[in-house]
Amino acid sequence: MMCYALGALEAFEDLYDINGIEMTIFQLHRENVSTSTISKDELLTWATEVLMPTAALAYEGKGEFKAGDHCQFCKVKATCRKRTETNLELAKYDFEMPATLSLTPNTGTASIKSNYSDENSYS
Numbered sequence: 001m002m003c004y005a006l007g008a009l010e011a012f013e014d015l016y017d018i019n020g021i022e023m024t025i026f027q028l029h030r031e032n033v034s035t036s037t038i039s040k041d042e043l044l045t046w047a048t049e050v051l052m053p054t055a056a057l058a059y060e061g062k063g064e065f066k067a068g069d070h071c072q073f074c075k076v077k078a079t080c081r082k083r084t085e086t087n088l089e090l091a092k093y094d095f096e097m098p099a100t101l102s103l104t105p106n107t108g109t110a111s112i113k114s115n116y117s118d119e120n121s122y123s
């Protein structure tokens, strides 16, 4: 959105006295409309201090991949190594060994309790 705001600023700042930009997203399928506002100075500072250095790194093939919620919009998410590594790291918690084992008195079976399921029993 901030890149679009920069484009709008570039296109219209000669015509209007712009001090701030209001950015609105319409997501009709989610029945969501969200708006945020940024001052012209904040936007230009972000462009100079964040966008330009990051874009320069990406152009050179450098920089770091950063997986997150934003990946849902990425065209290469199905083949992205960083996203896969992040998801595999999260999946480890599903297979984490429990901190304690307890025996069920009547059956002599060991109960393993994990954080992510009610109870798994092994005999």
Ligand code: SF4
Binding pocket: 065, 066, 067, 068, 070, 071, 074, 075, 076, 077, 078, 080, 081, 082, 083
């Ligand atoms: S899927 Fe990979 S390349 Fe795409 S935004 Fe996520 S981390 Fe970046």
